[in-house]
Amino acid sequence: MNLPAKLSTAVALALVAATASPASIFPKKKDAAQNDTRKLTPAQSALVDKAIGREAVVIKTLRERSPIVETYIQNMRPDPVMGETVDSDVHFLARVDFNKVIGQSTFASGSGDQKAGGGFKHSLGYITGLSKSLHLSYNDAGFVRMIVIDSAGFDRQHYNFTYLRNEFLGTVPTMVFDVAPIKKVPGRFFGRIWVERNGGNIVRYDGDLAGAERDNMNEYFHFNSVRTNVEEGLWLPYQSYIEETDPKSPSHSLRFKAINQIWGYSLKIPAKDSDQTDLEVQGATDESQQNGDLSPLAAQRQWIQQAEDNVIDRLYSAGLIDAPSDFDKVLAQLANNILAYNQIPIDRPIRVRTLLTEPLESVAVGNTILISKGLVDTSAVVTADGAQQMGNLNALLAFQVAQIVLGHHIDTKYAFSDRLLFPPQSAFEKLPLHHTDADDAESAKKTMELLNAKELVDGEQYFGLYLQQLQAREKGLKALTDPQLGDSLMKPDGTFWLQALVSKAPKLDNTDLKQQAAEPLNSFLRIDPWTDQVIRLNAAPAPLLSPRDKLPFEITPISVNLTYWKAPVDPNAAPAATATPDTTTTASPAPANTPQ
Numbered sequence: 023m024n025l026p027a028k029l030s031t032a033v034a035l036a037l038v039a040a041t042a043s044p045a046s047i048f049p050k051k052k053d054a055a056q057n058d059t060r061k062l063t064p065a066q067s068a069l070v071d072k073a074i075g076r077e078a079v080v081i082k083t084l085r086e087r088s089p090i091v092e093t094y095i096q097n098m099r100p101d102p103v104m105g106e107t108v109d110s111d112v113h114f115l116a117r118v119d120f121n122k123v124i125g126q127s128t129f130a131s132g133s134g135d136q137k138a139g140g141g142f143k144h145s146l147g148y149i150t151g152l153s154k155s156l157h158l159s160y161n162d163a164g165f166v167r168m169i170v171i172d173s174a175g176f177d178r179q180h181y182n183f184t185y186l187r188n189e190f191l192g193t194v195p196t197m198v199f200d201v202a203p204i205k206k207v208p209g210r211f212f213g214r215i216w217v218e219r220n221g222g223n224i225v226r227y228d229g230d231l232a233g234a235e236r237d238n239m240n241e242y243f244h245f246n247s248v249r250t251n252v253e254e255g256l257w258l259p260y261q262s263y264i265e266e267t268d269p270k271s272p273s274h275s276l277r278f279k280a281i282n283q284i285w286g287y288s289l290k291i292p293a294k295d296s297d298q299t300d301l302e303v304q305g306a307t308d309e310s311q312q313n314g315d316l317s318p319l320a321a322q323r324q325w326i327q328q329a330e331d332n333v334i335d336r337l338y339s340a341g342l343i344d345a346p347s348d349f350d351k352v353l354a355q356l357a358n359n360i361l362a363y364n365q366i367p368i369d370r371p372i373r374v375r376t377l378l379t380e381p382l383e384s385v386a387v388g389n390t391i392l393i394s395k396g397l398v399d400t401s402a403v404v405t406a407d408g409a410q411q412m413g414n415l416n417a418l419l420a421f422q423v424a425q426i427v428l429g430h431h432i433d434t435k436y437a438f439s440d441r442l443l444f445p446p447q448s449a450f451e452k453l454p455l456h457h458t459d460a461d462d463a464e465s466a467k468k469t470m471e472l473l474n475a476k477e478l479v480d481g482e483q484y485f486g487l488y489l490q491q492l493q494a495r496e497k498g499l500k501a502l503t504d505p506q507l508g509d510s511l512m513k514p515d516g517t518f519w520l521q522a523l524v525s526k527a528p529k530l531d532n533t534d535l536k537q538q539a540a541e542p543l544n545s546f547l548r549i550d551p552w553t554d555q556v557i558r559l560n561a562a563p564a565p566l567l568s569p570r571d572k573l574p575f576e577i578t579p580i581s582v583n584l585t586y587w588k589a590p591v592d593p594n595a596a597p598a599a600t601a602t603p604d605t606t607t608t609a610s611p612a613p614a615n616t617p618q
Contacts, residue, residue, distance in 0.1 A: 066185045072222030085121040089287045090341040105570035108498035122174045168262045192583035195219045223257040250553040251587040260568035263580045271437040279577045285551040286341035306393030329437040330388025344376040347555040357419045363475035376556045385455045386422040402546035413481025424468035430461045466519040486527025491539035536567045
């Protein structure tokens, strides 16, 4: 299959899940309503009725929200060593107004620019334009149904429910039901739901969509969707994992896999002092003048900081960076220590925030470093002493610390507040934050100087190994290595800005089970979709049994480990750990000296 055909398949999956002939799902001689089913008990029947009512509440709530939806797709091909590898990928990011999507019969084409780089760089308008070029037609059946199951009649009149079993998902007790549409109506859900017994909310569902064949596409894509408890009694969509095997493969190779992620349900501007973390940085000195007039240089730096604060606030309101978190404080400590180890004085501490998207990128905005979640996840290689993850993070941060030290600051036009009076959806177009190639080349040289500090030099080998693994898979990861708004790891010629580190690393050997160069995506951090904070995952590591277990830079299925929401601790009460909404967990716990 050629690349356009593969991408057309992937795009159809991500936004609306392709349809199939009803005959491929339903018996020819026996209607679904006639299938032998076990009669529900009164308690089971009552829970189904409650779930139907709660689903209507979810739909109503979603129509009041405009969260961020990110879809990342990887088309796969067989690999003799790793089993499978990524052949090509595609990435979409949009802020979706669900009130305009849920319940509508079609996706509007939109009046915005439909070329990559126009408007919101990877907006739904761009996706619609791409779909037309690939001769695809979309309706709301797939994309919305992976979020709300069925926005046009999830009830007893349209579906049969069969009780299967009781099951715990983490600490949440559920009843599991098989669900099938009564009539052969295109777009109806066909699969399984998990209903939490305490409140009747649907917390997990997997299956596919029964539909009619269109546009010569007869594939039928399957998805597994998980919700998270964002507040008392309310569970909202969080992640969907989608995959399809190649029917012609004797070894059942994956044809493609994808993940939909949603966050930004409750976007707010943080209080001005909420991200001003006080850090005790080794060897740092405060050269700012607390009293009296500012020197010309101090005034210039204050002007740059004003531009920085304006941009950071705007990126947060657009849902692109996280709310200040404990993990960000750890990264800030590491960044400031790089300065201290090199005896470089600073007038104010460096701050770090997490860019919530998958593409591998980072950028310095004034004295604030942004580093993508995808970059943190894939470089978070767990070792007994934590040295490998620490070495990777130090290299990533050092590249942007160098930009700050060299004075490659943000465009100070953003110090004028009117420069930022535009809709959050326009953030990618209006805020090109990446540095020039000349700046990146200069920063790369400075990075090598910074990493030669005696406290950091032993960690250089690890990021060199990470880059080797990325180089081995780079041809299939064009979307993952294409930054949204910051600096890429790669030069225009396909080599790396920090190529010098490759020679300091051992040679990549995918057959060596003691060598793990890079992790899968979503392996270390998760996003709280209500508060937009990043939270470190906590799951036991699994031993590698073969090279196929390494999965570097790959999408992996969702692991379901749900918990009930708990109200945040009263700040006036005695100190205690703050509770957070549940999501999925698919990561390894950090050993000693690993960022928490």
